[in-house]
């Protein structure tokens with residue numbers, strides 16, 4: 001009897017291990033099956049390293065790229081081909097974050113239910129969340145600037161616009177020399193895979209830390225004489241701003257006020273809030289990892305901390321993470337995780353998978369989000385001018401980031417709009433664009449007008 005009991009226990013134990021193993025495998029298959037299929041050694045889906053089948057479309061069904069036995073064709077419109085180069089990618093895989101490379105398994109026909117049954121035949125239709133027309137507008141608005149424009153729906157996570165420049169026409173690829181400054185970083189998606197000096201857009205993080213850490217900060221006043229010595233550094237401003245409230249200090253983007261605030265808060269706590277705001281995270285955009293931001297808050301010199309608090313010094317911010325933080329301010333703390341895949345269908349139109357909308361952890365408290373939103377509106381009303389953004393209920397912050405080696409500053413504009421049908425957060429970055437308000441804000445308005453008009 002004892003023996004039978006022991007054997008029963010062992011049998012149950014083995015069965016439990018088998019069951020757990022099966023669950024683990026099915027779970028991994030569900031999560032990672034598509035990327036296993038995408039391995040470049042899989043000759044079912046690749047021919048000489050080129051994906052054999054699949055069609056990429058924008059959210060409205062406009063074809064962006066399509067493969068017939070490895071012969072790729074791209075969008076009919078040459079502007080769309082350039083605007084979406086980094087989002088779509090190229091069959092050779094040189095743009096590593098492109099959909100052709102990242103979603104190869106899904107494009108080739110893999111899905112969890114039927115597995116690899118359809119591989120190598122007609123492939124699937126993969127609809128991206130982007131709107132080609134809005135991306136065309138963003139590409140044209142960027143003009144000759146290297147940079148990026150990102151717009152997403154902070155309630156659903158859908159990325160409406162994702163453009164990175166410099167770019168080229170994948171249907172007529174030019175001969176690109178790595179030394180040619182016109183093509184510097186041409187294979188890098190500046191929105192997902194880069195980080196840049198944020199300039200004054202970072203004051204929105206310092207402001208968050210100040211609201212949480214200094215209880216009476218809103219009733220304090222600051223004084224600016226055009227420059228102030230903090231630690232070993234002379235913090236300089238664009239002018240002598242005189243006496244300022246916190247709100248006015250943000251309106252005129254006073255470095256002296258924000259340098260002093262950063263010194264009061266201290267490097268450790270500023271680092272904590274940059275992390276809380278999600279900037280040091282790498283987001284997964286349907287499996288495409290974004291670059292994490294990094295900061296210079298570990299210096300012993302309070303002057304370095306002051307510069308870091310105004311968004312200069314060693315601060316480097318990823319544009320996608322900044323856009324998500326804007327979504328969190330708009331949405332009272334939590335926001336949607338950005339997504340680039342809308343749906344995947346079989347050639348007949350049947351959906352093969354479901355993409356659920358996901359929310360981030362709270363990136364900011366509801367109270368601070370509400371105050372920062374109020375101040376960002378006040379920036380527009382009192383400083384930039386609402387007439388720059390006709391018809392838009394817009395909340396924003398400019399940035400003019402200085403890079404030591406460059407003569408002209410880089411231009412930023414970040415923020416969001418309130419609109420029931422178009423709840424969009426955005427980031428615009430133009431290298432060498434000079435002041436944020438004259439270049440990036442203008443680009444943002446052009447793109448947002450197109451984005452709102454599509455709904």
Ligand SMILES: [Zn+2]
Pocket residue numbers: 224225226237238239240241242253254255256257
């Ligand atoms: Zn000032």
